[in-house]
Amino acid sequence: MLATLADAPPADAKNWTYELKYDGFRALCGLVNGEIAMWSRNELDLAPRFPRIADALRKVKIDEVVLDGEIVAVDAAGVPRFQLLQGGQHRERIFVFDVLWLDGQDLRRFPYAERRKILERLLKRAPAGVALAQKLEESGEDALKEAADAGYEGIIAKHNPSIYEGRRSKEWLKVKALNEQELAIIGYNPSTASKSEIGALHLAYVGDDGQFHYAGKVGTGFSAKLRVAMRDALAKLIVPASVAPDAPRVRDAIWVKPRLVAQVAFTEWTSDNKLRHPSFLGLRPDKRPEEVVKETATKVERPATGRSMPAGRSNQKKSDAPVVTLSNPQRVLYPRDNITKADLVAYYEAVSVPMIRALGNRPLALEHWNEGIDKPSWFQQSIDSSGRGSAPDWVTTVKTPTRTTAHKSVTHLVIDRPETLRWLAQMSVLTIHMWSSHAPALEQPDWIVLDLDPAKGKGIEQAIDAAIVMRRLLDNLKLPSYPKTSGKRGIHIFVALAPGYTHEEANAFACNIAGAVAAKVPAFTMERSLAKRRGRLYLDCMQNGYGKTVVAPYSPRAVDGAPVSAPLKWEEVTKKLDPKKFNIRTMPDRLAKMGDLFAPVLENAVKLPELR
Numbered sequence: 089m090l091a092t093l094a095d096a097p098p099a100d101a102k103n104w105t106y107e108l109k110y111d112g113f114r115a116l117c118g119l120v121n122g123e124i125a126m127w128s129r130n131e132l133d134l135a136p137r138f139p140r141i142a143d144a145l146r147k148v149k150i151d152e153v154v155l156d157g158e159i160v161a162v163d164a165a166g167v168p169r170f171q172l173l174q175g176g177q178h179r180e181r182i183f184v185f186d187v188l189w190l191d192g193q194d195l196r197r198f199p200y201a202e203r204r205k206i207l208e209r210l211l212k213r214a215p216a217g218v219a220l221a222q223k224l225e226e227s228g229e230d231a232l233k234e235a236a237d238a239g240y241e242g243i244i245a246k247h248n249p250s251i252y253e254g255r256r257s258k259e260w261l262k263v264k265a266l267n268e269q270e271l272a273i274i275g276y277n278p279s280t281a282s283k284s285e286i287g288a289l290h291l292a293y294v295g296d297d298g299q300f301h302y303a304g305k306v307g308t309g310f311s312a313k314l315r316v317a318m319r320d321a322l323a324k325l326i327v328p329a330s331v332a333p334d335a336p337r338v339r340d341a342i343w344v345k346p347r348l349v350a351q352v353a354f355t356e357w358t359s360d361n362k363l364r365h366p367s368f369l370g371l372r373p374d375k376r377p378e379e380v381v382k383e384t385a386t387k388v389e390r391p392a393t394g395r396s397m398p399a400g401r402s403n404q405k406k407s408d409a410p411v412v413t414l415s416n417p418q419r420v421l422y423p424r425d426n427i428t429k430a431d432l433v434a435y436y437e438a439v440s441v442p443m444i445r446a447l448g449n450r451p452l453a454l455e456h457w458n459e460g461i462d463k464p465s466w467f468q469q470s471i472d473s474s475g476r477g478s479a480p481d482w483v484t485t486v487k488t489p490t491r492t493t494a495h496k497s498v499t500h501l502v503i504d505r506p507e508t509l510r511w512l513a514q515m516s517v518l519t520i521h522m523w524s525s526h527a528p529a530l531e532q533p534d535w536i537v538l539d540l541d542p543a544k545g546k547g548i549e550q551a552i553d554a555a556i557v558m559r560r561l562l563d564n565l566k567l568p569s570y571p572k573t574s575g576k577r578g579i580h581i582f583v584a585l586a587p588g589y590t591h592e593e594a595n596a597f598a599c600n601i602a603g604a605v606a607a608k609v610p611a612f613t614m615e616r617s618l619a620k621r622r623g624r625l626y627l628d629c630m631q632n633g634y635g636k637t638v639v640a641p642y643s644p645r646a647v648d649g650a651p652v653s654a655p656l657k658w659e660e661v662t663k664k665l666d667p668k669k670f671n672i673r674t675m676p677d678r679l680a681k682m683g684d685l686f687a688p689v690l691e692n693a694v695k696l697p698e699l700r
Contacts, residue, residue, distance in 0.1 A: 097228020
């Protein structure tokens with residue numbers, strides 16, 4: 089559960105509890121008969137990094153418990169300092185602020201005030217290194233002043249009746265006394281004093297449009313040792329252009345892939361959304377760059393009394409987290425595999441982060457299978473608030489001008505939040521097709537895609553042969569390429585494009601490549617007519633035009649086995665490749681093990697060479 093940044097504590101203090109805000113690594117800790125697991129929000133195993141904390145938690149006298157807390161390193165005055173976590177200090181401890189599970193009982197539906205009392209009893213005699221998060225008895229204003237006077241970052245206000253939700257919620261509010269922000273590192277300037285050091289880091293955050301936006305640079309707060317270490321780490325991530333389209337032209341700037349996250353202190357945001365007087369505090373290995381957003385304090389109003397809104401009822405505005413209620417969750421969508429709508433919801437939730445990253449701001453087309461894969465489906469391009477497949481008013485849409493009819497446009501769905509994926513599952517959408525461009529730059533594709541479509545009666549082995557040939561050609565042109573399965577028999581090959589190309593240029597380049605291969609290999613063809621292919625694989629280059637789509641990564645397909653379109657490593661494109669192995673049941677584990685293999689398509693943009 090995550091807190092919402094607020095500009096002030098809530099006014100009705102009697103219904104809220106205030107805790108100190110601790111500056112460290114968030115840790116979810118499970119303890120079963122002395123065995124401990126500690127995980128960060130992005131599933132980073134924290135036990136090897138903080139063995140003293142793990143050993144301390146093993147001494148908690150309880151058989152089975154799940155605790156939520158913050159791992160910190162404290163200074164001589166006992167105040168947490170994030171910088172100390174970076175330097176291998178040994179004054180580490182965990183401040184526990186919630187209990188989610190106790191001896192077989194799920195406590196997440198219990199009110200916060202009741203969970204806090206249970207936690208106080210559990211940690212009444214806590215072992216060294218484990219402490220209960222400090223509760224402040226004053227009003228919100230007094231609590232914030234007390235935290236500031238003691239040197240803490242701020243306070244967390246928790247609504248006493250609130251349940252524990254796995255999302256950001258206004259039932260928990262964070263109010264800062266000091267300004268700190270997590271930001272993605274997108275570049276650096278070399279030091280003018282030493283070639284082996286950085287001089288400053290260029291920073292960015294993810295905006296509402298799903299793109300990185302430049303936030304300024306930071307050049308203070310580094311030790312000499314850290315400046316060298318940062319230069320070594322970033323030198324492996326260099327790219328030709330900034331991932332933030334609004335980054336200024338900075339002399340001597342070296343741009344990098346957004347792989348690292350920095351914690352930065354600063355005085356304020358300027359009117360043009362840049363940091364004023366920033367200072368580097370440390371790296372955040374527990375955060376992903378794509379999670380980093382500009383934190384803006386919102387005014388949170390709520391009645392003086394009352395409980396949390398029950399599930400399934402909502403009076404929320406569009407900006408609030410919507411509630412999506414499933415009808416017929418046990419409806420079977422894949423009869424031979426006994427996969428239900430509820431299973432589809434669970435899958436979309438499991439892959440929501442990489443899927444939203446890939447689909448951010450892209451117009452989409454949808455395939456609905458309301459009665460399962462054995463019944464007819466229907467295809468949806470336009471989405472509105474009325475008619476078949478009508479969308480709730482909280483979903484995000486984008487209008488795309490048509491090229492066939494003047495002054496006409498089509499309204500497409502955009503997936504920018506997990507709730508939209510849940511709504512698609514409720515609508516039994518099994519296949520999602522995406523554009524190659526995104527708003528607001530609809531005329532500029534982000535990639536070239538080559539669709540390798542085996543002949544009727546042939547299997548994926550024919551696409552594998554073509555993919556290997558295609559990769560060799562692209563390698564010779566010094567163009568990095570990234571394969572994924574179509575989810576059925578085909579393979580898609582992507583080349584990430586630098587900004588500035590049109591759909592026409594992308595389409596022409598793709599067709600030149602396909603034509604060169606088809607001319608050399610008789611088993612491949614560019615013939616669109618099925619009757620004229622005569623057993624040859626179809627090299628489809630025509631999916632690069634304006635409004636053309638390709639099956640999205642991680643999208644399910646409506647065939648037995650519930651396969652999904654799976655991003656691949658090139659080493660996997662061999663005769664052993666079986667697309668059915670990548671399915672609704674196996675893909676979450678594959679993601680946890682291998683990460684998002686589609687991410688390079690969104691990051692490693694290149695310029696196209698001249699073809700002769």
